[in-house]
Amino acid sequence: MAWQPAVPVEAARRVACIGAGVIGGGWAALFLARGFDVTVWDPTDDAEQNVRRLVDLAWQPLSDLGLADGAARDRLTFAPTLEDAVADAHFVQESAPERLDLKRRVLADIDRATPPGVVIASSTSGYGVTEMETEVQKVPERMIVGHPFNPPYLIPLVEIAGGQRTAAEAVAWAGGFYRRADKFVLSLQREVPGFVGNRLQEALWREALHMLAAGEASVEEIDAAIREGPGLRWALMGPCLTFHLAGGAGGMAYMLDHFGPSLEAPWTRLTAPDLTEALRETLVTGCDGEAAGRSVEALVRQRDEQLVALLKARSGR
Amino acid sequence: MAWQPAVPVEAARRVACIGAGVIGGGWAALFLARGFDVTVWDPTDDAEQNVRRLVDLAWQPLSDLGLADGAARDRLTFAPTLEDAVADAHFVQESAPERLDLKRRVLADIDRATPPGVVIASSTSGYGVTEMETEVQKVPERMIVGHPFNPPYLIPLVEIAGGQRTAAEAVAWAGGFYRRADKFVLSLQREVPGFVGNRLQEALWREALHMLAAGEASVEEIDAAIREGPGLRWALMGPCLTFHLAGGAGGMAYMLDHFGPSLEAPWTRLTAPDLTEALRETLVTGCDGEAAGRSVEALVRQRDEQLVALLKARSGR
Numbered sequence: 001m002a003w004q005p006a007v008p009v010e011a012a013r014r015v016a017c018i019g020a021g022v023i024g025g026g027w028a029a030l031f032l033a034r035g036f037d038v039t040v041w042d043p044t045d046d047a048e049q050n051v052r053r054l055v056d057l058a059w060q061p062l063s064d065l066g067l068a069d070g071a072a073r074d075r076l077t078f079a080p081t082l083e084d085a086v087a088d089a090h091f092v093q094e095s096a097p098e099r100l101d102l103k104r105r106v107l108a109d110i111d112r113a114t115p116p117g118v119v120i121a122s123s124t125s126g127y128g129v130t131e132m133e134t135e136v137q138k139v140p141e142r143m144i145v146g147h148p149f150n151p152p153y154l155i156p157l158v159e160i161a162g163g164q165r166t167a168a169e170a171v172a173w174a175g176g177f178y179r180r181a182d183k184f185v186l187s188l189q190r191e192v193p194g195f196v197g198n199r200l201q202e203a204l205w206r207e208a209l210h211m212l213a214a215g216e217a218s219v220e221e222i223d224a225a226i227r228e229g230p231g232l233r234w235a236l237m238g239p240c241l242t243f244h245l246a247g248g249a250g251g252m253a254y255m256l257d258h259f260g261p262s263l264e265a266p267w268t269r270l271t272a273p274d275l276t277e278a279l280r281e282t283l284v285t286g287c288d289g290e291a292a293g294r295s296v297e298a299l300v301r302q303r304d305e306q307l308v309a310l311l312k313a314r315s316g317r
Numbered sequence: 318m319a320w321q322p323a324v325p326v327e328a329a330r331r332v333a334c335i336g337a338g339v340i341g342g343g344w345a346a347l348f349l350a351r352g353f354d355v356t357v358w359d360p361t362d363d364a365e366q367n368v369r370r371l372v373d374l375a376w377q378p379l380s381d382l383g384l385a386d387g388a389a390r391d392r393l394t395f396a397p398t399l400e401d402a403v404a405d406a407h408f409v410q411e412s413a414p415e416r417l418d419l420k421r422r423v424l425a426d427i428d429r430a431t432p433p434g435v436v437i438a439s440s441t442s443g444y445g446v447t448e449m450e451t452e453v454q455k456v457p458e459r460m461i462v463g464h465p466f467n468p469p470y471l472i473p474l475v476e477i478a479g480g481q482r483t484a485a486e487a488v489a490w491a492g493g494f495y496r497r498a499d500k501f502v503l504s505l506q507r508e509v510p511g512f513v514g515n516r517l518q519e520a521l522w523r524e525a526l527h528m529l530a531a532g533e534a535s536v537e538e539i540d541a542a543i544r545e546g547p548g549l550r551w552a553l554m555g556p557c558l559t560f561h562l563a564g565g566a567g568g569m570a571y572m573l574d575h576f577g578p579s580l581e582a583p584w585t586r587l588t589a590p591d592l593t594e595a596l597r598e599t600l601v602t603g604c605d606g607e608a609a610g611r612s613v614e615a616l617v618r619q620r621d622e623q624l625v626a627l628l629k630a631r632s633g634r
Contacts, residue, residue, distance in 0.1 A: 022565045057614065061621040065628065098579060125576070126584050149546040150563045151617075154624045157546035184545040186538060194584030196534045196542040200521050203585035205556055207520035212599050213590045217513045219603020221503060223555025225513040228501040229466045229474035231555065234548030235627065238540025239522055246467045248339045259442070262415060267443050267511030268520040270587035273530045282529050286536020297374065300468075304378040306631060307471045310552065311382065313626035 003141035003167035006117030007090055009176035013037055016089035018082060018110055023123050024095030025051040026152040028076060029058035031093075033153065034181045035068030037075045041085035048078045058153045065154075083113040091177055093146060095123040103127060107143065108135035119174045121146030121160070126198055128191035129163025141167040144174050147195055148183075156184035159195040200239075207268045236306050244287040244296065245303060251296050252287040256280050320458035320484035323434030324407050326493035330354055333406035335399060335427055340440050341412030342368040343469035345393060346375035348410075350470065351498045352385030354392045358402035365395045375470045382471075400430040408494055410463060412440040420444060424460065425452035436491045438463030438477070443515055445508035446480025458484040461491050464512055465500075473501035476512040517556075524585045553623050561604040561613065562620060568613050569604040573597050 015031045017024050020042035028051055031038045040051055055073055079085035086092050092114055096106045103124060110120050116139045122132060124145055133143045144162050149155040158178050162171045175185045188195060194202055204226075211217045217225070233242045240252070247255035256275065263272035273279065291299060332348045334341050337359035345368055348355045357368055372390055396402035403409050409431055413423045420441060427437050433456045439449060441462055450460045461479050466472040475495050479488045492502045505512060511519055521543075528534045534542070550559045557569070564572035573592065580589035590596065608616060 022563060057617060058621070061625045064625045098576060126579060126582055149550070151621065151624075154621060154628070155546055155549055156628075157542065159542070184541065186541055186545075188534075188538075190533060192528075192533045193582055196528070196538055197546040199528065199533075199585050200524055200539065200543060201547045201556075203524035203587045204517050204521040205560075206580070206585060206587045206589050207517055208556055209580075209590050209592075209596065209600075211509075211513070211516065212603075213593070213596045216507060216509045216516075217505075219557045219600060220607055221505075221513055222517065223557050223607060224501065224503055225474065225476070225555070226517060226551045227553065227555040228503075229472060229514040230518045231548065231551030231553075232472055233466070234543045235552035236544065236548075236631065238542070238544040238548065239518075239525055240536045240540050243522075246339060259415065262443060263523070263526075265443055265510055268516050268523060268587070270520045270523045270585070272523050273526050275526075276530070279526065279530045283526075283536060286529075290537055290540060300374060304375070304468065304471060307468075308378045308381045309630035309633075310627055311471070311473075313630040314553065314623060316626075 003139070003169055004117055005119070005169065005173045006115055009173060009180060012090035012177055012180070014039065014088060014090050016041070016085045016092045018042070018085060018092060018094045018106065019096040020047050020051045021095065021097075022054070022150060023148065023152060024093070025054035026058065026150065027093050027095060027123070027148065029055045029062060030153040030181060032073060032076055033059070033062040033067050033071050035071045036181075039077050039079050039085045039089065041079045041082050051076070058151065062153055082109055086110060086114040089114065089118055092118060092120045093123060094120060098125055100127060100131065103132045104135045107132055108137065111136045111138045111143070116142070118142065119144060119170050119177070121174055123148060126194040128193065129161065129166055130191060133163055133165065140165040142170045144171055145195070146174060146178065147198070149197060156182075157186060157197060158183040159186045159188060159197060161188040161191060161195065163191065203270055207270065210269050232307060232310060235310060236303055240283065240287055241290050241299070244291065245299055247296070249296050251284070253280075253284045256283060320456070320486055321434055322436070322486065322490045323432055326490060326497060329407035329494055329497070331356065331405060331407050333358070333402045333409045335359070335402060335409060335411045335423065336413040337364050337368045338412065338414075339371070339467060340465065340469060341410070342371035343375065343467065344410050344412060344440070344465065346372045346379060347470040347498060349390060349393055350376070350379040350384050350388050352388045353498070356394050356396050356402045356406065358396045358399050368393070375468065379470055399426055403427060403431040406431065406435055409435060409437045410440060411437060415442055417444060417448065420449045421452045424449055425454065428453045428455045428460070433459070435459065436461060436487050436494070438491055440465060443511040445510065446478065446483055447508060450480055450482065457482040459487045461488055462512070463491060463495065464515070466514060473499070474503060474514060475500040476503045476505060476514060478505040478508060478512065480508060520587055524587065527586050549624060549627060552627060553620055557600065557604055558607050558616070561608065562616055564613070566613050568601075570597075570601045573600060
């Protein structure tokens with residue numbers, strides 16, 4: 001029989017957070033702020049103290065953004081066992097340390113104790129569901145990845161994906177649930193190690209590590225180069241649409257024709273792919289789709305307006 | 318005799334912009350807004366029309382940020398020849414198309430026509446001064462790179478660097494001049510292809526191209542993954558200090574010990590460097606330096622406050 005959710009998305013009220021470090025505690029703060037009951041279980045001794053401190057820290061920014069009706073910090077409880085934490089949960093978010101053997105064991109434990117109609121999401125930074133759920137015996141159909149970015153209570157993105165045995169309905173239910181919690185949901189079609197956000201972030205991070213190791217730049221220079229440069233643009237548009245605007249009225253097509261040859265230059269240690277006609281077409285069509293009829297000039301106006309707002313916000317003006 | 322500037326930084330009043338596409342025109346807008354006289358020369362027929370349009374577009378955001386005393390769009394003029402444009406300039410910004418043969422020729426032409434005490438800066442995205450100034454005969458000592466990010470009138474970063482024949486005084490003068498124009502100056506100690514910002518940006522961009530070519534993600538997914546995820550953090554802190562905050566109270570040291578093993582994972586096509594003891598130390602010490610005595614908790618408070626301001630600014634609230 002196909003997998004069926006225990007409750008519709010709109011009826012979900014109780015969330016269990018298994019593993020409560022910076023990420024698990026951050027999830028707890030978010031779910032509380034969105035009006036859910038949250039039960040935390042973590043095997044470490046000082047978990048309750050750490051999570052309460054983290055939630056207290058997060059509550060001010062979350063309040064500034066606006067809390068859901070009925071949201072309250074005292075709807076946070078701590079369970080003595082994993083089984084207690086998940087027994088009546090409507091959704092489970094696992095945030096154990098990033099080790100494959102540990103993830104496999106914890107996810108199998110959670111699966112055993114959680115009612116079958118409840119989705120179990122892993123915060124893993126890069127493992128796929130298929131490789132993590134090898135020891136899951138009861139309901140592999142409800143296992144998904146729900147990968148956030150730190151801090152989960154403020155950064156909108158969550159990347160979700162199922163594995164080979166995951167039911168499409170479970171991924172869809174999780175998407176709806178995260179949207180109810182005000183997340184921006186990216187539902188991936190394929191299991192790619194590192195998903196999308198971390199693959200891109202990691203490429204930049206590895207080049208930064210290489211530059212540090214080679215003495216080409218300092219930590220401070222690397223941070224400044226991103227923070228005062230492309231980082232500002234990425235907060236608004238992402239890399240593709242940003243370059244669409246660098247090409248003038250010709251957009252991405254002009255940009256690729258102008259800067260394409262630079263791909264051969266020894267910028268970064270990552271070898272460039274061939275800029276084939278098909279890849280060029282994918283980029284141009286994709287940017288046209290995102291532009292949705294807006295001219296480059298209209299996009300420039302919008303970017304500049306937002307950049308000014310961002311620069312003012314950043315400087316406290 | 319050592320190179321000497323024609324005027325002190327504070328006395329510079331006139332800027333020549335040679336080459337006036339999106340970047341050159343953007344520089345013109347910035348210099349006008351900071352109260353300089355700007356003379357543009359570009360060999361294309363519609364350059365004047367395009368630059369005036371670009372300056373008009375940029376003027377509203379620049380006004381929102383605050384214009385310098387006396388700043389005015391009618392202090393923009395167009396020269397009939399390169400020689401006329403640079404004859405009485407106090408600073409020259411070259412923004413010709415990104416082709417090495419062209420850069421060599423244009424920079425040699427500019428050098429011939431520009432008074433010897435005037436710095437000539439190239440907007441090149443990645444070439445070094447040493448490889449660009451091979452045909453410069455008069456004063457190679459004043460040739461520098463002054464690499465902006467689009468749009469130059471709003472993104473603070475400018476990366477500056479000299480070549481093997483550049484005088485340290487010329488680099489220092491340019492740094493002072495750009496700071497007078499409200500730029501954030503990163504003065505590089507070495508000639509590295511792509512400098513710092515573009516090396517890092519390009520690593521991410523190449524991974525994005527690979528993912529597109531392999532059908533692992535769409536243009537829209539790539540942009541959303543950055544814009545709703547790490548891009549928001551990078552606008553505030555850059556990649557190193559961001560990770561310092563992901564480690565909880567243990568900071569960067571904890572982060573490296575926890576996620577170091579993930580460097581071996583096949584996230585991105587860029588091979589990771591060995592996380593040697595020396596590299597670990599460089600990162601930990603660098604982040605401690607940037608933190609400047611602020612605890613991770615204090616940095617988290619600051620990040621969250623700015624993230625909220627940024628999220629509100631982005632959504633127009």
